[in-house]
Amino acid sequence: NIEFIYRMEFIESDMNYYLVPAEYDKSIQIAKLMIHLCLQAYDEVTGSKDFIRTYFPKMIHIIGSAAYRNNGTMVLGTAEGGLKITLYMINSLQLDPDYLNEYYFHTMHHEFAHILHQTKPYSSDFEMISGNEYVKDTWNDAFKSDEEALQKGFITPYGASEPNEDFVELLSTYITNTPKFWSDMLKTAGKDGSAIIQQKFDIVYNYMKNTWNIDLDELREIILRKQGEIDELELDTL
DSSP: OOOEOOOOOGSSSSSOOOOOOHHHHHHHHHHHIIIIIIIIHHHHHHSHHHHHHSSSSSSEEEEOOOOOOOSSSSEEEEETTTTTEEEEEGOOOOHHHHHHHHIIIIHHHHHHHHHHHHHHHTTTTTHHHHHOOOGGGGHHHHOSSSHHHHHTSEEEEEEEHHHHHHHHHHHHHHHHHHHHHHHHHHHHHHHHHHHHHHHHHHHHHHHHHHHHHHOOEEEEEHHEEEEEEEGSSSOSOO
């Protein structure tokens, strides 16, 4: 029950960027990967397809090229009103799990988490933790490195833009990476930064558990297992 748009449709595209269509072969691959690494992961953790059928956007729109902002950063994806997710850079698709997460699936989980918290809001206590430390549109210049953002209590520099982005960056980073990766990030954050991140993540974790009955540890385990199955998938034909 999800429309998958891979042909360039100007009415669905963002006219603020120079964009090119997705290649057909790459479109098949990313469609199958989306089912395996994202949709079926939520089906498994919730025990049915009802969750995805109810809350996942009814349209996935893919673009072949990247979309660049004025500050030189790339838009990896967008979600519009809970109805549509757009992903970019499909023509550069690689089947390496780290690459897939960096450019597509971190973004898909990020955008889906936006839809979830827009449907059922999380606790207002979350945004009080970092308070006036959010830097809005200057996030790309606010930190000299990812490590500095971690030490300030943000899981990514983009998470420092505003509370909603912080919330979904915590969630998507957690479920697409290994426990060791997460632990190493907290070590890099240091005592103060890791305490802030953990305080915020506890709210994220409890929100998903209490509001949606989704255990993020279980979801992460499923996603990591499915990442290990990529080489076994037949991705070249419909």
